[in-house]
Amino acid sequence: xxxxxxxxxxxxxxxxxxxxxxxxxxxxxxxxxxxxxxxxxxxxxxxxxxxxxxxxxxxxxxxxxxxxxxxxxxxxxxxxxxxxxxxxxxxxxxxxxxxxxxxxxxxxxxxxxxxxxxxxxxxxxxxxxxxxxxxxxxxxxxxxxxxxxxxxxxxxxxxxxxxxxxxxxxxxxxxxxxxxxxxxxxxxxxxxxxxxxxxxxxxxxxxxxxxxxxxxxxxxxxxxxxxxxxxxxxxxxxxxxxxxxxxxxxxxxxxxxxxxxxxxxxxxxxxxxxxxxxxxxxxxxxxxxxxxxxxxxxxxxxxxxxxxxxxxxxxxxxxxxxxxxxxxxxxxxxxxxxxxxxxxxxxxxxxxxxxxxxxxxxxxxxxxxxxxxxxxxxxxxxxxxxxxxxxxxxxxxxxxxxxxxxxxxxxxxxxxxxxxxxxxxxxxxxxxxx
Amino acid sequence: xxxxxxxxxxxxxxxxxxxxxxxxxxxxxxxxxxxxxxxxxxxxxxx
Numbered sequence: 118x119x120x121x122x123x124x125x126x127x128x129x130x131x132x133x134x135x136x137x138x139x140x141x142x143x144x145x146x147x148x149x150x151x152x153x154x155x156x157x158x159x160x161x162x163x164x165x166x167x168x169x170x171x172x173x174x175x176x177x178x179x180x181x182x183x184x185x186x187x188x189x190x191x192x193x194x195x196x197x198x199x200x201x202x203x204x205x206x207x208x209x210x211x212x213x214x215x216x217x218x219x220x221x222x223x224x225x226x227x228x229x230x231x232x233x234x235x236x237x238x239x240x241x242x243x244x245x246x247x248x249x250x251x252x253x254x255x256x257x258x259x260x261x262x263x264x265x266x267x268x269x270x271x272x273x274x275x276x277x278x279x280x281x282x283x284x285x286x287x288x289x290x291x292x293x294x295x296x297x298x299x300x301x302x303x304x305x306x307x308x309x310x311x312x313x314x315x316x317x318x319x320x321x322x323x324x325x326x327x328x329x330x331x332x333x334x335x336x337x338x339x340x341x342x343x344x345x346x347x348x349x350x351x352x353x354x355x356x357x358x359x360x361x362x363x364x365x366x367x368x369x370x371x372x373x374x375x376x377x378x379x380x381x382x383x384x385x386x387x388x389x390x391x392x393x394x395x396x397x398x399x400x401x402x403x404x405x406x407x408x409x410x411x412x413x414x415x416x417x418x419x420x421x422x423x424x425x426x427x428x429x430x431x432x433x434x435x436x437x438x439x440x441x442x443x444x445x446x447x448x449x450x451x452x453x454x455x456x457x458x459x460x461x462x463x464x465x466x467x468x469x470x471x472x473x474x475x476x477x478x479x480x481x482x483x484x485x486x487x488x489x490x491x492x493x494x495x496x497x498x499x500x501x502x503x504x505x506x507x508x509x510x511x512x513x514x515x516x517x518x519x520x521x522x523x524x525x526x527x528x529x530x531x532x533x534x535x536x537x538x539x540x541x542x543x544x545x546x547x548x549x550x551x
Numbered sequence: 552x553x554x555x556x557x558x559x560x561x562x563x564x565x566x567x568x569x570x571x572x573x574x575x576x577x578x579x580x581x582x583x584x585x586x587x588x589x590x591x592x593x594x595x596x597x598x
Contacts, residue, residue, distance in 0.1 A: 120554075124554075124558065127562065131565055131569070134569050135569075138569065138572045138573065138576065141576050142572075142576065145576065145579045145580075145583070148583060149579075149583065152583070152586065152587075468553065468555045469555045469559055470559060471555065471558070471559070471562075474559070474562035474563075474566065477562075477566050478566070478569075481566070481569050481570065481573060484573060485573060485576075488573070488576060488577060488580060491580060491584075492576075492579075492580040492583065492584075495580065495583055495584040495587055496583070496587070498587070501584065501587075
């Protein structure tokens with residue numbers, strides 16, 4: 118039995134290492150290609166042929182951040198007459214709508230197509246977006262979260278990418294950066310995770326397989342496509358992952374526009390972080406299970422690969438990490454006790470050198486983990502620092518292990534939901550001033 | 552025949568291939584980092 122568990126762990130870690138090598142290879146190719154490109158940004162007067170955009174911002178009790186976000190959007194480098202802004206003050210009990218009205222009355226924004234939609238209804242973020250969809254009058258819809266601070270050219274880069282292949286690109290997404298990345302140890306670790314996910318995983322998957330997943334913010338989607346899908350799924354906890362599968366199912370691609378950058382707030386307290394990530398993990402578990410059928414029917418290879426990637430990350434590799442952690446930790450504990458009491462033997466005894474190969478596989482995984490973070494940091498000017506390097510080495514044993522705890526809690530919560538018919542409560546991430 | 556008779560040679564081959572791939576990626580990372588540092592290192596900009 119012990120041998121079987123060990124062989125399962127070794128093969129699973131190989132699969133994870135193989136996946137990481139392939140994705141990192143794609144990322145390296147993408148990064149080298151990007152570094153040779155010359156980026157020029159035209160002014161709004163040169164964007165006459167660009168499509169019209171409806172920007173939608175769902176906001177639930179966001180008085181701290183909403184005015185700055187709306188102002189950022191109104192000042193984007195895009196023709197004014199081609200942008201419609203709808204900010205949804207969703208079930209607000211604070212002064213979100215008041216802050217928006219004050220902004221709208223400013224001289225600079227009086228002539229703008231700017232709608233403040235005060236809504237009372239159910240469905241959380243998805244419900245708010247669905248209700249606002251009926252007022253969207255332009256060709257593409259752009260979504261920004263209420264705490265987003267898009268870089269001035271973010272919308273231009275998203276649309277420019279869409280125009281490369283408007284027939285096949287159903288959606289385009291950009292990069293999100295942590296605006297509070299230096300606040301404390303937690304936000305520094307989240308920053309490393311965000312940078313690696315966006316600069317290695319997103320780029321690698323796009324470069325090699327033209328695969329993408331829209332994030333919850335900083336993306337555009339064809340208005341007709343989202344209407345055809347039936348809007349945002351109010352039952353899905355991670356509506357962005359659910360929509361991504363719907364887009365791929367319709368044969369459309371989700372393209373990456375790496376220059377479209379927006380800043381967002383990340384949690385600064387462990388409790389807030391755990392709640393947010395548990396919601397994401399639970400949502401992704403549900404979406405993956407709901408899309409498993411694609412593996413066995415006539416869906417395209419791209420969607421099969423997408424399902425496989427998620428299944429491996431959320432189920433297979435997770436199980437392998439748990440088993441290998443148990444093997445290593447139990448043997449370490451018993452080995453330590455054995456120093457004082459030689460009669461105590463390690464619980465997992467293996468034939469020949471098998472244990473050595475588990476350690477080699479694990480060592481490669483760890484090395485790749487650190488390497489990926491540091492390649493990602495090198496691509497983001499100012500982030501490749503000694504402090505971040507040390508943090509990347511330590512985060513595997515600390516921050517990354519939280520993923521285990523979060524996934525197990527999310528899985529348990531999902532099983533309880535299914536067994537008892539409990540409805541998942543939508544939870545909004547707490548914001549901070551500044 | 553014990554499964555280790557074929558599994559251990561497999562472990563050796565796979566570990567070697569992965570180690571070589573990781574080495575290539577490590578070199579690519581260093582090359583890219585050097586290129587970025589050369590391009591953006593402000594200490595080298597004069598005037």
